[in-house]
Amino acid sequence: MNPQTSRPIFVIGCPRSGTTLLQQMLHSHPRIAFPSETRFVHTSYDVRHTFGDLEQEENRRRLAEWIVKGEDTKFKVLKLDAEAVIEEIVDGPPTLGSALAIIFRAYAREHGKPRWGDKRPSYFRRVPMLRRMFPDAQFIHLVRDGRDAVSSLKNMPWYHGDTYSAALTWREAVDMGKRLHRRLGPDTFYEFRYEDLVAEPEDTLRKVCAFLGEEFDPTMTKAYQHARETVPSARKWHLRTHEAPNTRNVGAWRDRLEDWEADLVEHVLASRLVDHGYALAGVSRPTAANLARYHRLAAHRWRSHRAHGLLDRLAQARDPNPVVSRLDGPVPLDGPSDEG
Template identity: 35%
Template sequence: MSSAPPLFIVGCSRSGTTLLRLMLTQHPDLHIPPESEFLLSLYDQAELYGTFEAPHQRWFFIRDLQTTEVSMGAYAFPIFDLSIHAAETALAERAPTDFAGAAAALFEASAHEHGKTRWGDKTPHYVRHIEWLSDAYPEAQFIHMIRDGRDVARSRVEAGFTSSMRRSALHWKEEVQSGRDARQHLSDHRYHELFYEDLVHNPSSVLREVCGWIDLNYTEHLLTFDRTGDASVPDEHAHLHENVTNAVDPSRAQAWRTSLPSRDVADVEAVAGDLLRDLGYDLTGARVPLWLRVVRGLYRNGRAQARAVVQTLKRLGIV
């Protein structure tokens, strides 16, 4: 494996992981491709790949990368920007190796293809699998991006990931808590929490701190992502990252305050208020209206009864 430790950017989706990736991959020494996902989905095939010494083992791996969908129509192999021959060569040169070593060989080859010496990965969902990754890559460092759950829930609903603020809030809570639980098993040099709000309000100072933590020299070039970031997002994901060509906008932090109805804020705080408070976010104290709590309870027992109650409430002008 490379002497330079890999960097994993993780966190609940819509928490700013793409923004951080686009910033850090501007560094002349660090390359971070789009999301991989395959590190978990293909690990079950590790026995098929063996030690990667035989040509067919390497080709099986490349074939699976070509046919494994990482998210929303994007596939694993293209993230490396490597030809099939270059990928096969990188694997052959690394053999004998295990699955993690083979994946690292491709990440490193991709970094070298871009004239860089160190690789990283930005896959938000890996926040639930930090323990596995930390064992597979004993020197790896993890940046856990955290954003106000009310903004995350709003963004996830707007992106079409879910239609429920409550489910979105629960997803945020579980993802963030998974990352925070994992830090108990890692040293301070391997796990770092970075808050989205700090990044967009003070990008230069925060990036300077991050560079020091990952042992890279800081450069103002990291802030030029808005001029080059559009080329670093897969076409399949472009509609989710319409701001990548815009400079950092501090107003994107705490946007929920002007965009979320009180009822939605109440839903998120009811589900995840304890974690929001633990992270230092202020709660509004908004409460789900009594009538809505009653209707939801009725829905759990029978939708027809709940519809009848809603119609009655509407006739009375309550809703």
């Protein structure tokens, strides 16, 4: 077996870049289990010190119960036997990465698949965290035209930012993608465009599968059939996953952005848009006041990210246990793993 075919997969990107569509496509592959966003990976990592030394069984149990029974972790979306998962974590290796891998492997096992992945757009900011726990992971970065991503993101009911912050989020995502491409190499990091995915889904997914070391399966292009069963209609922002891939929303920013927004977004993202193959529309230069506001926010975010990076390094020094997953190889499909 190709050694890549048991590696965890993480999908990252600016929110509203098509990551949910890609998650559904990957889950439709017969060998890959890819759940909806679970929100327990980064949260458990951030509070890992709360549980103390995981060499102690009672601490592993507290960690397992916090993940499985916590109101904010969304473990329930996996539809797994909570008590069985808790016991499997308690009996597993004493590291946070192992506990998380046990959960995802249980989900993959439930679906009869040997490989698992996880999707959360904001993971683009947490790649060092993910690599600490899963050093063999592969990362897929999905890029969408920044103007379309911003115009969609700022209108989401769950997004509390504005046009300035949305533009900065896209800039941060593509800048991080550029750094990851350079640092991680072609067997660990793969980047492609949303527009190519919806225009030529089979050709694009074949390239994704080649990166993952998997054979392409035609069911991936019919992921909308699975999405209609698993993506609630109440999440109107994800209803496009119920449709066959199409380019209807490509370029929608022209109708969604006000003139001043289009001027600002294209101006501040221009070089990055061109780098990713997006043609500029030649909008007007934004006002000095709008540019100043954007750059003030950019400076604030830079300071905030620096501070969080320092705090994370200090937190790592206090880790009572390694965080790396000690579970290797494909998911055993005939019951819980006895590794560790």
